[in-house]
Amino acid sequence: MAGAVRKAGQGWRQLAVGMIVPIIVIAVWQLAATLGWANPQMLPSPLAVAERWLAYLLPVQPYSAEQGSWLAWAVSGELIVDALGSLYRVALGFAIGAALALPLGLLMGASPLVYAWFNPLMQLLRPIPPIAYIPLSILWFGLGNAPAVFLIVLGAFFPVLMNTIAGVRQVDGIYLRAARNLGASGSTLFVRVILPAAVPYILSGVRIGIGTAFIVVIVSEMIAVNNGLGFRILEAREYFWSDKIMAGMITIGLLGLAIDSAVNKLNNYLLRWHRGLEN
């Protein structure tokens, strides 16, 4: 209990220490803007960015009861609509990518024959960055969510695939020996021993895959759709709204951080039995 209290105290202290450098950076940035060292069109002041971020976050229309519920109005701001749009594409693309990668990875990890069939093709496709698929994705799917999701699927697919294969192939032989000694074989051995033993690898693939999906969603929104955080910062450039570009970028950073910590929390929970937690 005392340990937990001290730990929490250390957490706050660590947070305070971690805020020092950002505060200095923002102060210098504000000073530079106030003293007119930089063209505000190129480098808007932090205050201007914060103001713009708030305007981006808040609803565009004033609240009126006949248009719907208060909650719907509260989340009608452009930022929230954009963030939800980006999140939706990440979630859909990642779900499809992982749903394809997981079974293939399990098969390739478990069966040398399947591995021999698929590995050369996968090794050839893997180094092609999802961004290189942009021309093809527009040719195939036109504009809209479809090409964006296609790119995200590609971005999520390979990290999950590679880690699943590695996870299944690197199961410690001692677990297999013990399980066979206890009478397990075939599908029981796979489901109850090989699969859980591979879970730490698979989850680290999931974390990398979601990170990649988030990078790809921003790029794909710049080319294929007309909402989402990636679209919004490119749109802001057309109008020379540098403060809005930066407000959008900060939102991307915050959302990325939130996704990664959520995935990390989930991983830690799922791996509570595991000896060396990554974080």
Place this chain on the structure above:
Amino acid sequence: MDSAHISVAHVSKVFQTEERAVVALQDINLEIPRGQFVCLLGPSGCGKSTLLNAIAGFALPSSGSIVADGQSVTAPGPERGMVFQEYALFPWMTVAENIAFGLQIKGLAKAEINATVDRLLAMLSLSDFRSRYPKDLSGGMRQRVAIARVLALDSPIMLMDEPFGALDALTRRNLQDELLRIWAELKKTIIFVTHSIEEAIYLADRIIVMTYRPGTVKRDLMVELPRMRDPAAPEFNALKRELGQLVMEEQQRHHNDELRMAAVD
């Protein structure tokens, strides 16, 4: 004495490496009666673990035959439960789940599984740890779980591969006493691999000293000391001296072999 519970006949095992063939076991013959506690003793490289793995069914012999409990050994199985030095507990399962694993594979009813798990948790003083994961347990506790997991199978034969080798001296003695208590209660046939002479004398009805490559039976002797044995007793130490001599001869051969190999490189 009734017919042998485990019978090893003309068993040889040859490992083929790139440069040469290593004869790990050469014409081993053993008849082990039901309920006997047998220790396989020898330096590393003498084939004692190879013999145990052959009896377990993990690595079948190159020639010869093994019959256990009336069945020819062809694959590993729950009739010959094994306790490993590395514990080999499934880290994603709790203590209770680890013990229940073999029973679930057998397809027993849930109530029956729970009753067995409860009984074994109590028998091995693990009741307070049933929902813990192996990573939260000490080495001694982990090995208790591994023993409980094998006992759950209710097989008449228990194989143990240096199970207490990684434990500190006090924990080790504690678990040795526990094992003797369980063995006396459940009357299992135990084959226990160790390189500790004292451990072998403390535990075994019968000690089989093995030679370094090729692995053969160097000495097969019955320990006639009354139980519980006192490691400080003169008879205990006389036996320890005698066995120490035998094991050291083989250890010396092992050492010379290593020097020769180094010279070749």
